Amino acid sequence: MKVERIVKFELGRLNAHIPERRITLKLALSSAKPVVFTKDGSVHHFKRDELKLLSKLLPEGEWDSLQLPIFISLEPKLGRGAARIRGEAEVKVICKILEKERKESELIIYRPEVAVIRRKLPTTTQYMFIW
């Protein structure tokens, strides 16, 4: 097999776990089974405890703007261990969890912070690889 095919196959597989469509926090809270369907056809469930935690961190009026799962984007150009969070509501929630001051609608976080977020929100956050 050619190098390109192996690498392209691996790169294609990297984001197979990303959902086809994200759902809002409001929809997830009102749903009996808060799930999203991923690109590879599997089902990703959100834990109710996490949804409740997120609902406490965000005012009710903003539940509609928080898209779940929150993407933790890993980009090689940012350097090893750095990740980016995009979106107003997403950044707001992450900043509250990390007890950081929010400045922009984008946030760069580092490995220890990623670990904290993943520990607190294991199902409502997902890694995304960007190249």
Added chain:
Amino acid sequence: MAAALSVSPNRMELIKLKQRTALAQKGHDLLKDKMDALVMELFDTLRRIQESRAKAMEQLRKSYSALSNCMAVLGTVETMQAARQTRKEVQIEVSTRNIMGIQVPTVEIGETERNALTRGYSLHLTSSSLDIAAKELERALRLLIGLAELEETAFAIARELERTKRRVNALEYILIPRLKDAMRFIMMRLDEMERENFTRLKRIKAILEERR
């Protein structure tokens, strides 16, 4: 170097090789990022397993102590009979979540602790020590289910980590060095050809000057 020698040394091939190396390097960087994230997930899961196991063991110790006490007060046969009469059902919802392409189970446990009336055994034939033992065991059950979820998650992550590590190593130690070797070989060959041409031209120039 054997692979490097099989490429034809021309500029087109060199450009192609450069593109392939860049792609392989990009793939390597991303897979390394994935591997880092998996290591982080694995260590976090292992830490949670450790905590969860310690709690479960402590709870089991309490449960077995309460059960021994109950057997001493109520009698072994009566305790076993009450255990047979108990409703053996727990509300758990097993679903899946996805960590970088790995399907891991998520278990949402309903209320495992019941009161004496809902357990199903006869109240007037048993003592309060049975209620205490049952309560402790129900608490232990909750912790054991949580521990099972974490252990399965750790196994799944470890399997994927091993696979990713193999891919990263293959790119890092075999594919990329092989491509770089081939590139070096072509560059050396092109330089050599340039030197040959230069010498040839000098030689031709010398011959022409001799003829003049």
